[in-house]
Amino acid sequence: MADTGAEQAGTAPAREQWSGQLGFILSAIGSAVGLGNIWRFPGVAYENGGGAFLIPYLVALLTAGIPILLLDYSIGHRFRGAAPTSFRRLTRRAEGLGWFQVGVSWVIILYYTVIIAWAASYMVFAANLAWGDDPGGFFSDFLHLPEATTVSTQVVPGVLIPLVLVWVVAIAVLSLGVQRGLERANVVFIPLLVAMFAAIVVRAVTLPGALDGLTAFFTPDWPALRDPQVWIAAYGQIFFSLSIAFGIMITYSSYLRRRANLTSTGLVVGFANSSFELLAGIGVFSALGFMAAQQGVGVADLDTVAGVGLAFVAFPQILSMMPGGPVFGVLFFGALMLAGMTSLLSILQVVSAAFQEKLGWTSRQAALRLGSLAAVLSVALFSTRSGLLTLDVVDKYVNDVGVVGSAVVTTLLLGLGLRRLREMQAHLNGRPGLSLGAWWRALVGIVVPLVLGYILITGVHTLLVTHYGDYPGWFLGWFGWGTLSVAGGVAVIMTLVRWRRDVDDFTPDPLPELAGGRDTTLRGRAR
Template sequence: MHKRETWGSRSGFILAAVGSAIGLGNIWRFPYIVYENGGGAFLIPYFVAMLAAGIPFMILEFGLGQKFKGSAPKIFSSISKRWEWLGWWQIMVSFIIDTYYVVVIAWAINYLILSFTQGWGMNPKDFFFADFLHLSKTPLQTGSIQWPIFAATAAAWLCTFLAVFTGVKKGIERANKIFMPLLFLLVFIFIARGLMLPGAADGLNWLFKPDFSALLKGKVWADAFGQIFYSLSIGFAIMLAYSSYLPKQSDINNNACMTVFINCGFSMLSGIMIFSVLGYMALQQGVPVSEVVSSGVGLAFITLPTAINLMPVPVLFGVLFFLALVVAGLSSMISITEAVVSSIIDKLHVTRQKASIIFCAIGFIVSTIFTTGSGLLLLDIVDHFVNNFGVLIGGLVEIVFISWFCDLEGLRQHINSTSEFKVGAMWKACLRFIVPIMLGFMVISNFIGDIEANYGGYSNKAIILFGWATLLICTIFSMTIAHKDFAFVKYAENNSFLRRR
């Protein structure tokens, strides 16, 4: 059996883990969540969620990966063959996310090119939906492939393939040593210029002005935990794979804390970057910030281009913003791809190069459907179900299994043995109670909401075909492949890690 790779340096691992955690959601989701949930007051539940859920879960995953030295399926199979399916559930979720996440990166690549001439014109909304996406009326009307998006998708897959194909140290680590400093540099330059704009202070006031009455709402606390969970790449195989390449004497606790703190710090920077621009935009249009604020795709490809049109030196702002989106997207995509590739290597016992070719080829083919006229609608449905159920269920089952049915105390001792500072009973309490309760609450709330009314007002047929059927595919695939041996190296059950009943 080939020797498992390791990271070239501690900084290389931290940058790669941060690169995975920092993604498009930090830039276009976090600022809106803060604005919508009490402004500065939201930071209280956000930091509570970071300390009570984000850091404990990250330490757990770093510890599992470093201890069992494998991808998610191998880790759970090493503990008990009966639990290998959980790893494949998480891998299937990662695969699906990869196939549509790459298309959003492709949009950003196209807009990066357009930003040199403000090619989206004076009506960015009409341009985005009609001229750029050629959006279909329903998800069931596929439409034709949009070749600029297709070409950019191919470019993003190629970049990701080269990073993963060349290995952990020479590919992934090297790429993130370029991407992460570049991303922070771009954001700092944007902020420095954005804060000088008239109205920027008003925008920041709208973002951070505290409404402490919001702290009495359960939804605000749920959104805080949800934002922490979604933005850290925990619960769906990525951090398990990355930490499996850590050397034996790695400081797990410090590494986890640094990853979480840097990710959350970047989210704060993103809020300043976005709302300084929205404040300027509101001033120029003579409206309150509340009338221009948005999140997600609308913020990135409609609101911000509209604001950029109004700015002095629009080329500078446009290039900085969309290059930042591309870099943030690619660093996250590389990590998602590595989670799947590492599992293929472990399961089929093939070389990294062969596993990279297999996955990237299949992923590219599947992602083509999201480059068609119905791509945004399909993406919207699939993303909703994969994130609200696929990611959350995988994380919930993992945390319950490891914290309640495995030797969590033994894992704590293993983690502490190589860490500068130690975790104790509070760490175990967070994992056994706080994290499962919050994840369970979110899963149940999402399920009730989707049963009561179709998400986004889509038809029953579209919701079933692209929503619930996606979860069914994840279930069938994970259960089936877990019972297939192929050329999989046999791993004896590590009964010592399972709690005796």
């Protein structure tokens, strides 16, 4: 349905919908497949048992990733709204949790766009291998990195120009709404991304030394499976990779038709995301094997196998060594840019949809107002000489504390606080697809809170006791804990703002499949 700008007091415009199941699946996959799939998973796997890591990874996918993905689906689809709307309809006291997820998403989009801008610049640089023989020095010069930790207001032109272009594209797509904007973009971007990255992988596995890289990647370190940290790493990777627990899948599922298949779709999205990660691991380590062979060292002796350094230092070096480097460089950084854009659009929609429903804005109004403000903040904070330092700290704190904390609170709220998991299960089972049993409630209500609670507690303890990286305390305070305070502030302020429309006058679909045949559907005004 097209978004309508015609509004009357107290009357909501017709809610937008995906054109069909395929549009939703491609968009959900686009959200899950992002930058972390390409540069985070290979390194995490390599450092946590190699091929043996695939066992805890698969266990984590089945016991945490897909169950929480389905929980997000059930919340958004049952209560037909963005995160704040859905949580308020669940119980009024939970609206703040939805706004905290919006606040977290808001922070993420500010720096996520900058990484996409870097990829766009490097796609141009790749055409003539502009980094020369010193990719590391080129990257430092490109960002004009300061010699010491500081807060700079000096904008880097090479980052500013592509960053502005990224924001223009993102705002344009977002302003078109769900079906004409998000869905059409993902229908084009996802097949193109897969084709581009598949071409890169095929070329990588045919390089001299590729087999050594694949051997390093897949050779299992079985004793590593006895290390609890390896299992924690697997759960952490699945959790961060699937775009769950910070409003994205709640928002996306709310645009599905009422009889849409939810459970089978969740399996498709979950396994598609993991398949892309495995594909990325094969491509990355084939290339690293080639790089090691050219340098006459082992793969284990390479300095960088994950993160920003892998994408913007190690890969440029590999491209300089391989035949056809410029062509595959354009493909690689183009794929990186597309992966980032599809995820960015989904995070932006979390924020846009929440403000549309709270303040009665149209998709165009939300895109222009929120996008313009976010673009200014993004430029001011992350296109400067200290942008990489700020990005590193903000990303660490917002993910390890903000996103994980949101997931823990959500599962505890639904499981122990409100005891609504049976209702969510019945909603999922009331649609076509795989039927869930009591095992799903046990995973969501017990296993996930315990595992993620442990990750959260140990993560917070580490951040409090030891400084992250080599950053001074004042820098971590402002951009680490300060970032989380911003997300919390958004939650408090926006919860206090009056709703433009009455979202409480809402009745979810009946649940005839609840135990004992009792229908506990909330009728009339939400509790």
